[in-house]
Amino acid sequence: MFAEGIAAVATxxxxxxxxxxxxxxxxxxxxxxxxxxxxxxxxxxxxxxLDAIPGFRLPAELRQTRN
Structure with a gap:
């Protein structure tokens, strides 16, 4: 879904x-x-x-399920 939207904007x-x-x-x-x-x-x-993005901190509930 997101990829198609991004591609549409590029077009x-x-x-x-x-x-x-x-x-x-x-x-x-x-x-x-x-x-x-x-x-x-x-x-x-x-x-x-995601840890390489300055200032970015994944929410705790997502950090627990991350591979």
């Missing part, structure tokens, strides 16, 4: 590219790349090292 950005000035096109391409990577990772089940 919307791609459709807007032709109408943007070059600087905005570069920003959109970075966004598209990031969104596409995120969608692929979610779809493929790529594990995330």
């Amino acid at each position: 919307e950005f791609a459709q807007e590219l032709a109408f943007l000035p070059p600087a905005e096109q570069r920003k959109h391409r970075m966004r598209i790349r990031a969104l596409t990577t995120a969608a692929s990772n979610i779809q493929d089940g790529v594990p995330r090292d």
Whole structure:
């Protein structure tokens, strides 16, 4: 569900590219790349090292069930 939504947003950005000035096109391409990577990772089940995210703390109830 999340992967499809992320991919849809990336598609919307791609459709807007032709109408943007070059600087905005570069920003959109970075966004598209990031969104596409995120969608692929979610779809493929790529594990995330949540402890590596600064300031992130998994709620206690989820930490107990984490592998």
